[in-house]
Amino acid sequence: MRAQPPASHYLDGAYVEDETGDAFESVYPATGEVLASLHVATPALIERAVAAAKRGQEQWAAISGAERSRVLRRAAELMRERNEELSQLETLDTGKAIQETRVADAASGADALEYFAALAADRRGAHIDLPNGFAYTRWEPLGICAGIGAWNYPIQIAAWKSAPALACGNAMIFKPSDVTPLSALKLAEIYTEAGLPAGAFNVLQGKGPLGAALSSHPAIAKVSVTGSVGTGAKVMGTASTTTKHVTLELGGKSPILVFADADLDAAVSGAILGNFYSTGQICSNGTRVFVERSVRAAFIDKLCRRAAAIRLGNPLDSETHLGPLVSKAQYDKVLAYMRVGQEEGATLACGGGPATVTGFEDGWFVEPTVFTDVVDTMTIAREEIFGPVMCVMEFDGEEEVIARANATEFGLAAGIYTRDLSRAHRLAARVEAGTVWVNAYNLTPVEMPFGGVKRSGIGRENGREALEHYSQVKSVYVATGPEDAPY
């Protein structure tokens, strides 16, 4: 199985290769087969990308908002037309089941392009009346922005970052994760075909050191990273050396609160989607499921019956629910957490180990896993696992559960299942999270801002709020009368 792109990088409107950069490979997680061989960007290539982005940004920012909107809309159309091709590529690169990638990856990226296309044409400042004149504000682009992606939603992340950046008149240099390097190149092709000026969107391949080089480059004004809390902290440190703007979309250990009055079937669906979708590799997953004591047994019974029906299999088969984990490293990490959970005394209600899929014996498949009798201090209840591993805990009453839900360094998301809407709103205000779902979980429409509090991040993607993270306001004071000098 091959998915070799014409070259490793895309800059200044074309594919570019530089074989002097270290070689690395992208593999299909279901079989371990090599999909593509690529090279890491060299320092010379980084400089070429920065020079191209500077030219591209000047040209792009000089055209009208309405024109920028047309280009982004055309790119969204192309993404939708190519959804099947892009979904297959994403499934090969990530191992995620095609039934997911068809609806949640390029399609979600196209939503972002469309949404920010609409806003591109409507960027306007304020008029402020003053005693001796007036002031007005101008929203201006930042310049060159760097985007750094994680491997779980490669093309979606590239689109969620580049769409608001481009809408505001910036250029972007995007670095996908080296684990999933392929689909961002396809997005670059689409932008060029849609009429984006050369250099306004570039893709450089590489690992941590390339991310660090972009985060410290003096000509780059902003860096937006999606990744782990540790990486976010490093990026913030590096970016501080040149006082860059940062957006950090980081990890989580989010709570789902299930009250006794909830629709239990809906709560079980939320817990399943919020733990097993994308084989559990989602930042906002609700991996700590707190269930009110009186419904605990019924909840676990329904949950395990539903989990047992999850189909692991060929990721390219439309009937498959779950594919493998993305890499051997992630497979080893998730299995280690499954062992630690048992060693620390949690009860294994279902799953708990590697899974064998006929015809894909070399794939990195693991069983959807539910631990019960989990105590808040256990490792599996505190650390982000990033695999299909759910912890179920019981609670008695609102005060107890909100304190326990908030007792974490993370603050990405939370879910509340109850029929008592006063309680839902009361707790939505008290839970420390960037996004709260009431009687739903893990839905991220582009119209709604998304991001974390506490160590889960800074800044927001999506929604109108994202534009403020890709532009800066300039105040212009205009005097309409004489100014008295005090001396």
Ligand SMILES: NC(=O)c1ccc[n+]([C@@H]2O[C@H](COP(=O)([O-])OP(=O)(O)OC[C@H]3O[C@@H](n4cnc5c(N)ncnc54)[C@H](O)[C@@H]3O)[C@@H](O)[C@H]2O)c1
């Ligand atoms: N909040 C969100 O929106 C969101 C979305 C998806 C994933 N995530 C998080 O991402 C993590 C999983 O993805 P991952 O394993 O690819 O994360 P990671 O932190 O290992 O890597 C993320 C990206 O940062 C780059 N990087 C690594 N070191 C760097 C450095 N020193 N400077 C600059 N860049 C550097 C990597 O090459 C990669 O492109 C999880 O913690 C998950 O919660 C968050």
